Amino acid sequence: MSVGFIGAGQLAHALVKGFTAAGVIATKRITASSPDTDLPTVSGLRRMGVNLTTSNKEVVQNSDVLFLAVKPHIIPFVLDEIGPDIEDRHLIVSCAAGVTISSIEKKLLQYRQSPKVMRCMTNTPVVVREGATVYATGTHAEVEDGRLLEQLMASVGYCTEVEEDLIDAVTGLSGSGPAYAFTAVEALADGGVKMGLPRRLAVRLGAQALLGAAKMLLESDMHPGQLKDNVCSPGGATIHALHVMESGGFRSLLINAVEASCIRTRELQFLADQEKISPAAIKKTTLDKVLQQPGVGTGVGVRSGISLFNNNHPRNKK
Amino acid sequence: MGVNLTTSNKEVVQNSDVLFLAVKPHIIPFVLDEIGPDIEDRHLIVSCAAGVTISSIEKKLLQYRQSPKVMRCMTNTPVVVREGATVYATGTHAEVEDGRLLEQLMASVGYCTEVEEDLIDAVTGLSGSGPAYAFTAVEALADGGVKMGLPRRLAVRLGAQALLGAAKMLLESDMHPGQLKDNVCSPGGATIHALHVMESGGFRSLLINAVEASCIRTRELQFLADQEKISPAAIKKTTLDKVLQQPGVGTGVGVRSGISLFNNNHPRNKK
Numbered sequence: 303m304s305v306g307f308i309g310a311g312q313l314a315h316a317l318v319k320g321f322t323a324a325g326v327i328a329t330k331r332i333t334a335s336s337p338d339t340d341l342p343t344v345s346g347l348r349r350m351g352v353n354l355t356t357s358n359k360e361v362v363q364n365s366d367v368l369f370l371a372v373k374p375h376i377i378p379f380v381l382d383e384i385g386p387d388i389e390d391r392h393l394i395v396s397c398a399a400g401v402t403i404s405s406i407e408k409k410l411l412q413y414r415q416s417p418k419v420m421r422c423m424t425n426t427p428v429v430v431r432e433g434a435t436v437y438a439t440g441t442h443a444e445v446e447d448g449r450l451l452e453q454l455m456a457s458v459g460y461c462t463e464v465e466e467d468l469i470d471a472v473t474g475l476s477g478s479g480p481a482y483a484f485t486a487v488e489a490l491a492d493g494g495v496k497m498g499l500p501r502r503l504a505v506r507l508g509a510q511a512l513l514g515a516a517k518m519l520l521e522s523d524m525h526p527g528q529l530k531d532n533v534c535s536p537g538g539a540t541i542h543a544l545h546v547m548e549s550g551g552f553r554s555l556l557i558n559a560v561e562a563s564c565i566r567t568r569e570l571q572f573l574a575d576q577e578k579i580s581p582a583a584i585k586k587t588t589l590d591k592v593l594q595q596p597g598v599g600t601g602v603g604v605r606s607g608i609s610l611f612n613n614n615h616p617r618n619k620k
Numbered sequence: 621m622g623v624n625l626t627t628s629n630k631e632v633v634q635n636s637d638v639l640f641l642a643v644k645p646h647i648i649p650f651v652l653d654e655i656g657p658d659i660e661d662r663h664l665i666v667s668c669a670a671g672v673t674i675s676s677i678e679k680k681l682l683q684y685r686q687s688p689k690v691m692r693c694m695t696n697t698p699v700v701v702r703e704g705a706t707v708y709a710t711g712t713h714a715e716v717e718d719g720r721l722l723e724q725l726m727a728s729v730g731y732c733t734e735v736e737e738d739l740i741d742a743v744t745g746l747s748g749s750g751p752a753y754a755f756t757a758v759e760a761l762a763d764g765g766v767k768m769g770l771p772r773r774l775a776v777r778l779g780a781q782a783l784l785g786a787a788k789m790l791l792e793s794d795m796h797p798g799q800l801k802d803n804v805c806s807p808g809g810a811t812i813h814a815l816h817v818m819e820s821g822g823f824r825s826l827l828i829n830a831v832e833a834s835c836i837r838t839r840e841l842q843f844l845a846d847q848e849k850i851s852p853a854a855i856k857k858t859t860l861d862k863v864l865q866q867p868g869v870g871t872g873v874g875v876r877s878g879i880s881l882f883n884n885n886h887p888r889n890k891k
Contacts, residue, residue: 312803399809426803427782427784427785428785429789430788432781432785432789434778434782436778462774468769471765472765474764474768474814475761475764475770475778476779477811478804478811478814479761479778479782479783480782480785480789481786481801481805482782482786482814483790484790484798484800485797486823487787488797488801490746492824493827493828493832494743496831497745497831497832497835498742499739499742499743503733503735503739504746505797506791507707507750509787509790509791510747510787511696511705511747511753512750512754513698513783514698514699514701514703514705515750515758515783516754516758517703517784518697518698519754519755519780526755526756526758526759529755530752530759532697533697533749533755535644538837539744539749539834539837539841540748540749542833542836542837543753543830543833546826546829546830547753547827547829550821550826552756553756554760555760555822555826556761556763556764557760557764558814558821559814560765561764561767562814563810564810565813566809566810567810570809570810
């Protein structure tokens with residue numbers, strides 16, 4: 303089995319690092335494409351032994367499982383480019399936040415009768431094999447395709463199948479979750495430093511406390527509230543600390559965060575579905591690079607708005 | 621799990637080389653009085669009681685022994701899944717090998733390092749109480765997930781997994797937490813929107829407050845103990861009664877108007 307990545311950024315880098323650490327696939331069976339060969343992630347991938355190319359078509363030709371690891375607004379250009387090269391064996395896995403399975407299938411159906419599409423939402427800790435991944439299955443994907451993807455993603459952390467309509471909420475929770483944790487550890491360390499600890503020790507202890515607590519939770523049937531009760535001795539230090547946190551509405555801030563991330567994801571999806579995205583919303587340099595790719599439609603108007611999923615524009619099909 | 625259990629503290633002392641004091645802080649002095657006479661040269665006493673200083677323990681044991689080997693450690697509950705965070709400080713008469721022995725033990729259940737004793741209260745506030753902050757956070761994250769449509773079990777699972785993965789990334793990386801945060805915030809994306817609402821509510825400040833509050837309370841409890849007076853109301857009476865019933869524990873301790881915890885002047889029945 304060969305795996306391909308369209309896009310060689312943070313996500314591709316993290317997944318490849320995790321897969322190779324897990325030993326589920328050899329790097330020589332992985333191909334990744336990027337128009338920008340100067341990216342640090344590109345050099346990282348090259349060092350790991352991944353086959354690198356600037357040609358998306360080459361990735362498609364050398365893969366069975368094809369991860370679309372580019373930014374959401376690039377997806378339609380990529381699909382137009384690689385559409386003609388998709389074969390029956392290909393399993394297309396989109397990792398792009400907010401891009402629906404139906405939008406991808408709609409595009410690929412121009413080229414193929416039953417494109418096998420799946421959509422997944424993962425997170426950066428796949429790089430240390432403790433990711434959180436969910437995936438949804440498209441119309442033409444088989445049960446074995448789901449199992450194959452799950453096998454791959456379970457090698458780098460937790461993985462489970464969900465209905466597609468839950469993916470935005472998952473984005474808000476575990477997709478963005480690591481950022482909440484990094485912020486929390488920095489703040490905890492600040493607290494430790496304020497009370498006299500050296501910085502390195504404070505960061506270490508803060509991260510270790512979070513890791514240990516999370517592991518306890520995952521390995522226990524107990525309710526998180528019960529686990530919290532168990533560490534709050536009467537009149538002790540911990541319950542004093544919890545009080546000040548509750549007084550500041552700590553819990554509410556985290557609910558707000560999950561909600562804000564989820565809502566923004568839906569917003570981005572809505573903009574994409576509207577099949578219009580302003581040029582300002584696409585970094586012009588990225589767009590130029592994409593348009594320079596051989597085979598990508600030059601009939602796409604840049605001036606007054608870009609139709610992302612409009613089938614009526616004349617395109618150069620290869 | 622196959623541990624030998626007994627109601628006799630003395631039996632534990634007789635059958636141990638490394639002796640952990642794993643009782644509540646206010647019970648420590650009673651225990652020390654009881655086992656003091658049975659401590660031998662080989663014994664390494666490790667106190668895990670929050671806020672109880674090495675000097676207070678040494679002071680008590682010096683009644684019975686010339687060079688009691690005492691160490692103090694602060695750990696946390698995730699030792700149960702072998703991902704604890706432990707720090708320890710070394711007493712006057714403890715040797716280098718004693719430190720290494722304790723570190724070997726505690727490193728088997730997580731992170732362990734030696735510190736100066738004056739840092740232990742801050743460690744209590746950070747990693748001692750830390751798991752409680754994390755449990756609360758996961759519950760809140762799960763509430764957020766449920767609000768946005770996820771089933772509860774999945775939400776708890778994803779919340780805990782996200783924290784675990786992020787913490788692991790941090791521990792295995794040389795990068796600053798702020799840099800790691802930057803790396804996951806794509807321009808105009810969902811994550812930076814979420815971070816904004818957190819910052820608007822003073823999220824970071826709440827966690828600094830928490831560490832501070834826990835540390836201050838620890839120092840408070842230590843101060844009360846050092847003052848060598850603790851009101852009877854501060855000790856659960858049933859616990860005190862059970863302790864006083866132990867053979868060998870001083871019956872000269874007054875319960876009515878205040879209890880001297882480390883006062884050597886009260887008449888005691890020494891065994």
